[in-house]
Amino acid sequence: MALDENIGRKHPGDPIKSDDWNQLAEETRRLDAQKLDLGGGTVSGPLTVMGTLTSPTLGVQILHGDEDTWTFTTDKPDYQAALARNVTFASATSLLVAGHCSAQTTPKNGLQMVLSVDGAQLHQVNANSALSWGMATYWGVSPGDVSQPLVTMGVCTVAAGAHDFRLLIRSTTAGQPVQVRGATLFLLQVGAGSPT
Structure with a gap:
């Protein structure tokens, strides 16, 4: 509601008409109902932000190894x-965690890759096999130095505080080497969350 600009141009002793008073009261009630509270709240309609939007629970972090850990073999x-x-993290945060690398293995051997947070694997293990949903798997089929890109993803919610994130790999055949290069973790902070 647009208020008449003359409402704000009163001088000491000027009378306030009841219509002006009612418009001020109605606008005050409208603003109270539609304001965005700095202490929190829900926006039920579209929201447009013209400036920078910051939040401790939104963002991206990229984690990688040091120069001497470009290649990892096991x-x-x-x-x-x-x-x-x-x-x-400063507060409880919901995350999409993605792991990426370039993988190599010997012929007829497999490399499996999963993610863990604070020692817990992020992938639901399939009861009928050693495989888990969301993991990455690469099977060597021919000799030679062929690398494949691998990606694995999982979701989690963490409490405020320090947390241990890991990109884990294993060989499906003991004694047969598997290797990853450029192991990287992407933490996409997608909002506030309650730890489970």
């Missing part, structure tokens, strides 16, 4: 950390 059948990093 021949173990249990998961080994190709990349491990600690990240601290």
Whole structure:
């Protein structure tokens, strides 16, 4: 509602008409109902932000190894950390976690890659096999130096504080080496969350 500009141009002693008073009261009630409270609230309609929008629970972090950890090799059948990093969050945060690398293995051997947060694997393990939903798998089929890009993703919610994020790999055949290069974790902070 647009108020008459003369409402705000009163001088001491000028009378306030009841219509002007009613318009002020109605506008005050409207603003109270439609304002965005700085302490929190829900926007039920479209929201347009013309400036910078900041939030402790939105954003992206990219975690990678040091120069001397570009390549990681293992021949173990249990998961080994190709990349491990600690990240601290100011408040509870929901995350989409993605792991990426270039993978290589020997012929007729498999490489499996999963994610973990604070020691818990982010992928639901299939009861009928050692495979899990969301994991990445690469099977060597021919000799030679062929690398394949691998991506694995999972979701989680973390509490405020420090957390351990890991990109884990293993060889499906003990004693047969598998290798990843450029292991990277992407933490996409998608909003506030309540830890489960």
